[in-house]
Amino acid sequence: MNRALALIRRRLVGSVFVLLIVIIGTFLLLEAAPGDAVDAYIVSTGGDTGLIEVLRHRWGLDQSELTRLANYLWALCHLDLGQSVTFSRPIRDVVLERLPTTLILMGSATALSFGLGSALGIYAGARPGSFRDRFLSIGSLALYAVPGFWLGLVLIVVFAVDLRWLPIGGIETIASGKTGLDRAADIATHLVLPVSALGFIYLALYLRMMRAGMAEAWRQDFVLAARARGLSRRRIVLAHVARNALLPLVTMLGLQSAQMLGGSVVIESVFAVPGLGRLAQEAVAGRDTPLLLGIILTSAVLVILINLLVDLAYALLDPRVGASEAGA
Amino acid sequence: MTALLSIRDLSVAYRGNGVEVPALQGVSLEIEAGERLAIIGESGSGKSTLALAIAGLLPGAALVRGTIEWSVSQLQTSRSFTPPSVLPDISLARGEIGSFAVGSPPATLEIGESSDDSAISPLAREMSGRTEGGVKELQPKFVPLLGRDIGFVFQDPSASLDPVMAVGKQIAEVAHTHLNLGGPRAYAKARTLLERVRLPDPGAAMRAYPHQLSGGQKQRVVIAAAIAAGPRLLIADEATSALDTIVQAEIVSLIRRLVAEDGMTLLFISHDIALAAELAERIAVFRHGKLLELGTTAEIVNAPRHAYTRALLDAHLGLDTGPLRRIGAPA
Amino acid sequence: MNGLRRLLRTPEAVAGTMILAVLFAMALSASLIFPGDPQAIAGPALLPPFQDWSLPFGTDRLGRDVLAELFHGARTSLAVGLVAAGAALVIGAVVGTLAGFAGGIVDEVLMRITDAFQTVPGFLLALAFVSIVGPSLGVVVAAIALGAWTGPARVARAEVLSIRERDYVAGAHVIGMHPLEIAFREVLPNALPPVLALSSVIVAAAILTEAALSFLGLGDPNRVTWGGMIAEGRAVLRTAPFLSIIPGIALVLTVLGVYLAGEGVVETTAVRRSLS
Numbered sequence: 001m002n003r004a005l006a007l008i009r010r011r012l013v014g015s016v017f018v019l020l021i022v023i024i025g026t027f028l029l030l031e032a033a034p035g036d037a038v039d040a041y042i043v044s045t046g047g048d049t050g051l052i053e054v055l056r057h058r059w060g061l062d063q064s065e066l067t068r069l070a071n072y073l074w075a076l077c078h079l080d081l082g083q084s085v086t087f088s089r090p091i092r093d094v095v096l097e098r099l100p101t102t103l104i105l106m107g108s109a110t111a112l113s114f115g116l117g118s119a120l121g122i123y124a125g126a127r128p129g130s131f132r133d134r135f136l137s138i139g140s141l142a143l144y145a146v147p148g149f150w151l152g153l154v155l156i157v158v159f160a161v162d163l164r165w166l167p168i169g170g171i172e173t174i175a176s177g178k179t180g181l182d183r184a185a186d187i188a189t190h191l192v193l194p195v196s197a198l199g200f201i202y203l204a205l206y207l208r209m210m211r212a213g214m215a216e217a218w219r220q221d222f223v224l225a226a227r228a229r230g231l232s233r234r235r236i237v238l239a240h241v242a243r244n245a246l247l248p249l250v251t252m253l254g255l256q257s258a259q260m261l262g263g264s265v266v267i268e269s270v271f272a273v274p275g276l277g278r279l280a281q282e283a284v285a286g287r288d289t290p291l292l293l294g295i296i297l298t299s300a301v302l303v304i305l306i307n308l309l310v311d312l313a314y315a316l317l318d319p320r321v322g323a324s325e326a327g328a
Numbered sequence: 329m330t331a332l333l334s335i336r337d338l339s340v341a342y343r344g345n346g347v348e349v350p351a352l353q354g355v356s357l358e359i360e361a362g363e364r365l366a367i368i369g370e371s372g373s374g375k376s377t378l379a380l381a382i383a384g385l386l387p388g389a390a391l392v393r394g395t396i397e398w399s400v401s402q403l404q405t406s407r408s409f410t411p412p413s414v415l416p417d418i419s420l421a422r423g424e425i426g427s428f429a430v431g432s433p434p435a436t437l438e439i440g441e442s443s444d445d446s447a448i449s450p451l452a453r454e455m456s457g458r459t460e461g462g463v464k465e466l467q468p469k470f471v472p473l474l475g476r477d478i479g480f481v482f483q484d485p486s487a488s489l490d491p492v493m494a495v496g497k498q499i500a501e502v503a504h505t506h507l508n509l510g511g512p513r514a515y516a517k518a519r520t521l522l523e524r525v526r527l528p529d530p531g532a533a534m535r536a537y538p539h540q541l542s543g544g545q546k547q548r549v550v551i552a553a554a555i556a557a558g559p560r561l562l563i564a565d566e567a568t569s570a571l572d573t574i575v576q577a578e579i580v581s582l583i584r585r586l587v588a589e590d591g592m593t594l595l596f597i598s599h600d601i602a603l604a605a606e607l608a609e610r611i612a613v614f615r616h617g618k619l620l621e622l623g624t625t626a627e628i629v630n631a632p633r634h635a636y637t638r639a640l641l642d643a644h645l646g647l648d649t650g651p652l653r654r655i656g657a658p659a
Numbered sequence: 660m661n662g663l664r665r666l667l668r669t670p671e672a673v674a675g676t677m678i679l680a681v682l683f684a685m686a687l688s689a690s691l692i693f694p695g696d697p698q699a700i701a702g703p704a705l706l707p708p709f710q711d712w713s714l715p716f717g718t719d720r721l722g723r724d725v726l727a728e729l730f731h732g733a734r735t736s737l738a739v740g741l742v743a744a745g746a747a748l749v750i751g752a753v754v755g756t757l758a759g760f761a762g763g764i765v766d767e768v769l770m771r772i773t774d775a776f777q778t779v780p781g782f783l784l785a786l787a788f789v790s791i792v793g794p795s796l797g798v799v800v801a802a803i804a805l806g807a808w809t810g811p812a813r814v815a816r817a818e819v820l821s822i823r824e825r826d827y828v829a830g831a832h833v834i835g836m837h838p839l840e841i842a843f844r845e846v847l848p849n850a851l852p853p854v855l856a857l858s859s860v861i862v863a864a865a866i867l868t869e870a871a872l873s874f875l876g877l878g879d880p881n882r883v884t885w886g887g888m889i890a891e892g893r894a895v896l897r898t899a900p901f902l903s904i905i906p907g908i909a910l911v912l913t914v915l916g917v918y919l920a921g922e923g924v925v926e927t928t929a930v931r932r933s934l935s
Contacts (some may be wrong), residue, residue, distance in 0.1 A: 014774075021775035033791045138671075145914035147867050149874050150889055150907035157900045221487030228385060228482070229502045229553055230475020239501070240490050247492075255777075262782025266871050270893075280783060281875055284790045292787050300778045318492060319537040 004315045011311055015304045022300045026293040027072050031065065033289040074278050081294035086286035091294035094279065099298070101171060102268070102275035105194060106260055110253065112199035114206055120247055121210020125245070126237045136207060141305030144204035148263050152197035152270040159193060166193050171270035194271040198263055202256060209252055220244070247318050258303045278322035331594050332361040332561060333382065340377050340386065351377040353617045355458060357470035359398070360617065361560075364587060364594040366625075368640065369614035375597045378614070379565045382595070383480050384471065389623075390554040398472055418546055421537035472561075476506040479592075480553030482567035485546035489538040496522070496534030498552045504558035544575035548582065555586060562587060563595045569604065580607055602644050605629055613637050663671060668923070684915055685733040693727035697883050701727065705899050707800020712813025719891055719902050729909055731883040735796070735873075736913060740866035743800045747807035747861055752854055754808070755815025759850075760842040770816075773809050781806025785868060789877045795878045799872055803865045810861065811854045818850035843896060863914045870910055885910050 004316045075082065081091035124136040160168040167173070172186045217223070218241060226236050265277035272278070276295060283291040340352040359365055369375040380386050382396060386469075387575035418551040473477055482488045489498060503509045509517055515534070521531035525548040538546055547567065554562060564583060568576040583606055587594045598604050604611055611628040613621040615637070621634050632638045689697075701714060708717040708725070716725035758769040776784075785802035792798045822828065823846065831841045868873035873886030874876055885906040890901030 014771075015865075017771050018774045018778055021771055022779060025775060028790060029787060040501075137810065141918055142915055144909065145863065145911050145918060146885075147870050147874075147889075147910050149871060150903070150910065153889065153893060153896065153903050154907070157494060157896060161897055163898075169698065221482075222490050223485065225480075225482055225488035226490070227549070228383060228474055228480035230473055230557070231501060231505055235501065235505070240493070244490070244491055258778065258780045259782075262780035265782055266874065269875065274760070280786060281330065284786055284875070285876065289787075289791060292783075292790060296779055296783050298788060299780050299783055300775075303778045303780070320539050322908075 004312055007311060007321070011308055015308070018071065019300060019304065023297065024069070026296055027069055030067075030072075030289060030293055032197055034202060036296070045279065076297075079089055081297065082290045084283075084288055084291040084294075086282065086288040088289065091291050093293060094291065095276065095298050098274060098276045098279045101273060101275060102261075102264055105191065105198065105268070105273065105275055106257070107207055108191065108195040109199035109202070109260065110256075112195060112203035114249070114253060116199075117203040117206030118210045118246065120203075121207045121212065122237070122242050122245075124207070125211045125214025125218075125241075133211070137211065140204040140207040141210075143200060144208070145298060146199050146201060148197055149266040150268050151200060152194065155193045155197055156270070164257050166190075169270075171273050190273075194267050194273055197270070198260065198267045201263070202260065206252070206257070210242075210245055211250050214241055217241040219242045247314065248308060250314045250317060254307040257310075258299075259308040261299050261302065266303055330361050331358045333399065334358045334395075335378075335395045336397070338378075338381060338396065339392070340374070340381055341391045342387075343391060349388075351617055352381070355394070355617075355619050356421070357612060357619060357622065359561075359593060359595065362591055362593055363610060364584075364596065364608045366596045366598060366608035368598060368601050368604050368611055369612060370599055372616070372619035373614040375614050376390045376565055377617075379480075379563050379595065379597050382561075383474060383478050383563060385474070385480070393535075407517045424599045473506075475502055476557045477559050477561065479551075479557075479559040479562045481547070481550055481554050481562070481567040484570050485543055485550050486538065488550045490544060491538055494535050494537055495541070495549045498537075499549065499556055501600070502553050502556040517556065518552070518655045521551070521556055524555075524586065525549070525552045527552075542575075543571050544579060547571060547575075547579055551579075551582065551586070556594070557588065557592065559592065561593045561595065563597070565597045566599070569598070571599075576603070583607070600644075601629075601640050613640070671919045672923025675916045675921070675923060678912055678916025679920050681723055682733055682737060682916060685730050686737045687724075689730040689734055693724070693730055696851075697727040697731040698723055705895065705902075707899070708901055708905070715889075716905055717901065719888070720895060723904070725888075725905060728883045728888055729906065730886040732888060732906065733909070733913075734885045735879070735882050736866050736869060736910070739796065739800055739803070739869040740862045740917075743803040743807065743869070744858060744862040745866040746800065746804035747865075748811050748854060748858060750804060750806040751811025751813075752815045752851065755812040755854075756819050756842055756847045756850060758812070759816040759819030760838070760846060766816075769812075773812050776806070777809045782868060782871065785872060786875075786877065789872060789933075794877050794879055798880065799869055799878060802872070803868050806868070807864060808862050810857055814857060815850050815854050817849075818853055819846055822846050859917050859924065862921075863917045866910070866917070884888055 046136045079092060080097065083089070084091045084094055085092050113128050120136055120140075127133060155170055159166045169190075170192050172178070172183065173190075178186050196218035215238075223236060223241065226240055231240075261277070261291050264275060267273070268275045269281045276298070279294045280292060283289075283295065335355060335357045337353055338355045339350065341348045341350045343349075355374075355378065367375045367378060377386070381392065386392065409551040474480070489495065496515060496518050498513040500511075503514040504511075506512075507517070519530055519534055522533050527533045527545060527548050533541070533545070533549075538549075541549065549560070551567075562583070567583070568579050571579060580603060583594065583596070586592070594608075596604060596607055601611070605628075608625055611621075611623065611625055612619055613628065615636055619634065621628065621637050623633075629636060629641065632641060635656055700722040702711065702718050702722050704718060704720055704722040705724075706714055706718040708715065710717065714724055716729065718804060719725060719728070723766050737820070754769055754773070758766045781803075785799075788802040788805060789798055792801075819842075828845060831845050836845075847854075869878065869884070870886035870889070873884035874890045876887075876890065878884045878887055888906040889903045892899065892904075892906070896903060
């Protein structure tokens with residue numbers, strides 16, 4: 001446990017630095033955007049241009065860059081992400097509203113891709129070079145080549161339009177008045193297609209990684225020693241080879257979280273799911289740069305947190321991690 | 329003396345890039361039950377290949393010719409338990425069990441008892457014919473079970489253990505697989521084994537991971553796992569070569585003690601003839617895949633017949649040279 | 660010629676190379692086979708495929724020739740894919756070499772910056788960039804490269820760290836070569852092979868990202884893109900699904916071809932490395 005806590009402490013310190021760089025980067029992007037918040041406000045409220053100077057001064061936008069950066073940082077410490085132009089609401093509120101949906105979507109997709117992907121990878125890697133191994137290898141490569149949004153559209157055409165098994169989009173049936181378990185079931189039905197679209201692409205990734213990991217693990221010396229002890233093939237595959245091959249996959253989970261967040265943008269757009277990704281697309285459509293950058297900041301924090309959790313899980317799974325520092 | 333296994337004209341070649349590389353050529357050897365036999369040779373002499381061939385661990389690309397025949401009765405009697413698949417048999421009660429416990433050879437079977445042999449072993453694939461004259465016939469095509477009948481200790485202890493599993497569990501799974509022991513009993517057996525191999529603080533060692541143990545400690549764990557199911561034959565393939573000198577001596581004496589306690593047959597593979605001379609009753613010298621010389625330790629050390637053997641002995645310089653010569657000297 | 664034979668050793672590599680060859684042919688011959696503006700109206704709207712042999716893949720909502728759009732779209736996908744990947748590789752290699760070679764505070768700072776770029780989801784970054792600067796081909800390329808350079812940077816740095824200790828680097832120091840010169844003339848060329856091994860993955864990712872950006876309406880409006888075609892087809896998904904499906908198949912085949920050919924190239928370079 002000490003080993004894990006020491007690890008977290010070190011990673012947290014590093015993460016703060018990274019987050020700082022991200023914040024400065026987004027600030028610079030914000031500056032680069034043509035027009036500032038005042039222009040957007042004037043345009044959206046149709047106010048007269050005489051107010052521009054007054055508002056600039058009141059909102060501190062006529063100050064030097066460094067001062068504005070300091071103000072920005074100060075605001076962030078208060079978790080104030082600024083004001084959304086399109087929604088005329090604090091960005092933080094809008095983001096927090098949409099965040100849970102995206103988390104559910106991502107979580108389910110990750111569970112699907114990781115669980116099914118590694119299981120199939122174990123299945124393929126148990127007999128390297130066999131027919132099922134080659135089939136799954138080529139199949140997963142083809143799957144990984146599929147664009148997520150296109151897969152989503154294909155799923156809609158097949159399951160929602162032709163077969164009518166599942167709804168076309170949205171997160172739940174509007175104004176249905178369902179509560180509790182019914183509502184949960186309704187949401188789940190709506191999530192089946194988006195989660196599948198998002199999950200199947202990364203399933204291919206975990207399948208390939210597991211397969212490669214198994215091939216690598218089979219070559220390890222301790223496999224020969226395990227055979228010399230007369231352990232059954234099944235036991236060697238599951239208890240030894242797969243467990244060792246699993247470790248790089250866990251690392252991958254953390255690295256993939258950033259990519260999956262990006263993927264959720266298109267998937268949520270295709271399926272009209274009201275999440276963070278869809279919000280990003282709406283921000284782009286509405287030229288709402290502060291909102292977009294607020295989403296980027298939130299995503300960065302999310303990715304950092306997920307990576308921390310993944311590192312923790314990895315440290316728990318691999319007893320060799322942190323051993324030298326802990327002096328075990 | 330009854331033979332535990334009989335190797336006849338064994339040749340092993342490895343296939344690679346369309347070329348056949350011979351590793352063993354026409355090796356014939358009998359390993360007596362309960363003896364300590366050392367296989368000596370330099371790298372490339374084929375000694376490890378011989379060990380792998382006996383254990384059945386050769387890679388699929390290896391070409392094998394010749395035969396290895398096992399004596400079923402030597403392997404089967406002495407089991408202190410019976411796996412469910414074996415029919416309870418009268419011959420087991422004939423006293424052969426008890427006599428085996430301390431390594432004394434069992435009585436030779438005579439004509440008329442062949443059917444008992446076949447009843448003993450459920451693992452034999454074929455019955456053999458029997459010759460007249462009371463000579464015990466070996467049953468061909470019998471394949472011993474790795475882990476249960478043969479224990480194998482590799483050279484590098486770090487490479488013999490799964491790095492992400494506690495060592496106690498790795499020993500317990502051998503007990504579980506071969507002795508049909510459930511969870512807690514398998515763990516108890518593992519703990520007993522750790523005590524037998526003299527690992528300090530066996531309780532803590534059960535939960536330790538390989539990287540937390542020293543080389544010598546890891547090798548003790550490997551040995552514990554190798555003998556967990558009570559095999560009749562223990563093969564140690566350069567088991568001490570990767571360890572420090574002092575630790576080497578400890579492991580050698582550990583192996584000698586365990587082999588004596590359990591009445592196992594020991595096949596000790598090494599390039600170090602001095603180490604072998606300390607441990608073994610008989611020495612076989614290998615060179616370029618061929619069996620060069622075979623004899624008792626005293627014969628080999630004091631009166632080697634081949635120049636190569638003499639060269640091996642001479643090459644062993646240092647403080648030990650004196651005592652080495654004295655061991656084999658007539659009392 | 661020897662290299663080509665080695666490249667085509669596995670059936671997968673052969674398939675991949677063939678697909679890419681077809682793709683290149685499509686892109687290069689687009690103006691020849693389909694001269695004029697592919698966005699011009701060529702026939703009746705929403706003509707299904709395989710009905711009129713002058714319009715083999717049918718027409719879209721405005722009556723534009725789908726096959727012509729497919730050919731011209733190949734140009735965009737290939738161009739963006741290759742240039743963006745190339746830019747990412749160059750930036751990554753330079754940053755990684757600098758970080759690995761200089762060490763110390765330079766290394767720390769550069770690695771934290773790399774971390775920052777890896778923490779922000781690449782697609783969101785591209786979205787923001789294109790949204791702020793404006794959608795044009797060059798901006799799309801830059802946006803994709805911004806998200807993709809971190810992988811090559813890490814690989815380059817790892818390679819440089821190990822190469823740095825080797826004797827020929829010390830030798831270069833001794834004869835008085837300037838550190839920057841050593842970094843880019845001696846070290847970088849030897850650090851490249853593992854970096855280049857990433858190239859097919861990056862090209863594939865670039866093609867898919869460009870398609871996604873175009874799908875969301877952020878592509879270059881003056882050019883035909885497969886992503887844009889899929890987006891247009893979405894409006895008539897129920898009645899004319901082929902409009903979205905056909906460009907998608909083209910994308911899948913293209914990316915698959917890149918992967919397969921890439922694995923062949925990796926095999927070849929790996930073999931050559933082990934032989935040298």
